[in-house]
Amino acid sequence: MKREIAFGVAAMPRKPAVALLLWSVPEALPASLSGLAVAHAVDSGFLADRPAVGLGWLALLLVAAGLGAIGSRQVYRLLGGLVEPFRDLLVRKVVGGALGHAVRGKADDGAIARLTHQVEIVRDTYAGLIVVLRGFLVTVIGVVIGMLSVDPVIVALLLPPFLLGLGAFLATLGMAADRFRRSVRADEQLAVTAGAVLAGTRDIAATGAEEHAAAMTKGPIEAQADAERAIATVAAVRSLCLALGGWVPLVVLLVAGPWLVSRGLTAGAVMGGLTYVLIGLQPVLRNLMTAVGGSGLRYAVTLGRILDAAELPSEPEPRAHAGQGDELAVRGLTFAYGPHAEPVLRDLDLVVPPGDHLAIVGPSGIGKSTLAGLLCGLLRPGEGAVLLGGVPVADLPADQLARGRTLIPQEAYVFAGGVWDNLTYLAPDADPERVAHAITAVGADALVARIGGVGATLVPAELSAGERQQVALVRAYLSPAPVVVLDEATCHLDPVAERRAEEAFAERGGTLIVIAHRVSSALRARRVLVLDGTGAAVGDHRTLQETSPLYRDLLGHWNPDRRLEEV
Known part of the structure; x- marks a missing residue:
């Protein structure tokens, strides 16, 4: 997977990537200010009988959300400049690899599936991963800065279970990747077998060989179905990781609430911490697990297949044939x-x-x-x-x-x-x-x-x-x-x-x-x-x-x- 990630990063044009990072700054404002604005709106506004101040803080949050929306719009506008050159590079890889194998006399039966199906999978997931990973980093950084602004003790309570859930999820990626590899191989085999059967449809109908044709495709279809069922079980493990990283911080903060108040933490600060969990950490962790655990693995495995197939075998060393000349x-x-x-x-x-x-x-x-x-x-x-x-x-x-x-x-x-x-x-x-x-x-x-x-x-x-x-x-x-x-x-x-x-x-x-x-x-x-x-x-x-x-x-x-x- 490291090779696939390195390939995606190396293929990223520098100018659009820098512009995307710069536009991520305003997008981080809502995540950073959400809990802080709620804390001040409660403590300095509504609990202090100053509703105008409370509404002002909430209005500030709306302004930050507007700036974040502008940043998001620019991010999506720049996304095509990152994705399309990557897709073109993949197409050249697939075509170049197929031609290279053909020149060497090696049939590349999976080239059509890679060009028409797998390249589009990688292209779409590459775009999704850019959005999700960038959003995850922006949100987490903004949330941590905001929690520190409210009270550092909130960071000490909420961040460890969040990181544990994230680490548990990352630990399951190896198992999930193996299952995705099985799925991709089954998909290629099914494409080759089905293509051969469909190409001979007229001959099959003329000779009454429908049962033989069905038997040829039965095995690849069942193999692909088994691979897809194995992928589905990964979702259950992912749910446990989300519960650990997304819901346990919320429970910890609620349980520790009376103790925090007894130490002088305000009600607004506690509500700000809850806001950071519910609006920041929990959704962004869910998005990350869904994207990386599904599309991300499909990206890594499918891209790995494309890169492996594009690698040409080493040229054979010339062998001596003294006395045979040009026979x-x-x-x-x-x-x-x-x-x-x-x-x-x-x-x-x-x-x-x-x-x-x-x-x-x-x-x-x-x-x-x-x-x-x-x-x-x-x-x-x-x-x-x-x-x-x-x-x-x-x-x-x-x-x-x-x-x-x-x-x-x-x-x-x-x-x-x-x-x-x-x-x-x-x-x-x-x-x-x-x-x-x-x-x-x-x-x-x-x-x-x-x-x-x-x-x-x-x-x-x-x-x-x-x-x-x-x-x-x-x-x-x-x-x-x-x-x-x-x-x-x-x-x-x-x-x-x-x-x-x-x-x-x-x-x-x-x-x-x-x-x-x-x-x-x-x-x-x-x-x-x-x-x-x-x-x-x-x-x-x-x-x-x-x-x-x-x-x-x-x-x-x-x-x-x-x-x-x-x-």
Whole structure:
């Protein structure tokens, strides 16, 4: 809890915080003057047969209350300047943590619950805690000053039981925090389970799996209900603490009243002490226990969950893989989109040695792009592993992974800005000669000339899909990554332009993997991987023609000799 409190204090902007403290001074006036005004109104006014004096003291109390109301109004006006920057910081924490885990291949199923629900809980309770804690301090300080002004003996009688009640309440916070943690964890688990069930509502209705879906959510619902019931028992303990700190001082003062009067304490002073208890100490202690014992614990526990989830695991130390170089290996790879979905890839084994040129072919929807995402570390295998240089790509830091492979998807990404920046995005240190060579190699000369050269500004909306692919191809060609994966990255180019680009990458050096949308890409490759949905076959063109019926079907009536001459 200390960490959460420190985080909240550190996130508080200084100027609004100072202004809030200054406006708390007039708000302390009613608490400080209430008992004193009552004591003087009774002793110097009504008991002395001077009602005007008594009314004057009460009028002074009304003036103090008015000044306190002005202070309270300014406090609430300043509250937004403290709370909203804190909320923005939490949102950045949640989003940054989720993205950081995603980059490392770790699913963050609770991120949505934290962003849409837990951040708002923390924001609202943070504002409430600021108001309550500030009000508690202001009131207690004002009451103590007022009691000292009336008679120090009142402080000696009333303050010890008040502090005992407060201390007993603080001692119960550990137990209450554990129960709140259980509640937050149950809430996250219920959100994940319910989200999965709701996402499959149509499938559940179509297959008649309502009972199975209900069984999936039953456990999380019961766990959350148990956690909420455990939180409710904390209220009973809180009531005992309030009785000790809020009501015992009142009883002590009433019991000690005759003795105090016998020592010379006036009736007005006794009434002033009662006023300080009933109007000052008791309400402020009740508010504190309600806020800190409920919203405060929810704040600390929920904020703790947010901060814990935002912490990224330490980057793994680079592991030696001497002799393996840039080899890409797939071992027992199985992947499915969801725990109950049929695997898209099953028990796939593949070795792509450095410098290989591999084409991946298969019917549409068979899993070619999924395999590309797995090879590049964008997806995490359900079973098995993808190794780059002997290291699982899912364990590689983002910067090291970017240096090891480059992926160009079918929908090539270009951004508004300079042509040079778009081309050298993956190789910012490339010199003009190297960039010019890359442009010529992949056949983008005409495009760059039409745009206005490498110094011109590129507007993505003014480029066709094929032109965007050419920009992305130059970018990948300049990349220092030894492994390049083209996921139908030339599908919007004509066959001649496609052949030029693929041959440029083959001559560039390194490993080239092409997700083929034309059979001509397979004919140019050194090896071909054929995916059929149940297994995989790998070999050269002639071998697969003899051994793979699916490959022969994909070739169809294609005439390799004539087509290769054309393209």
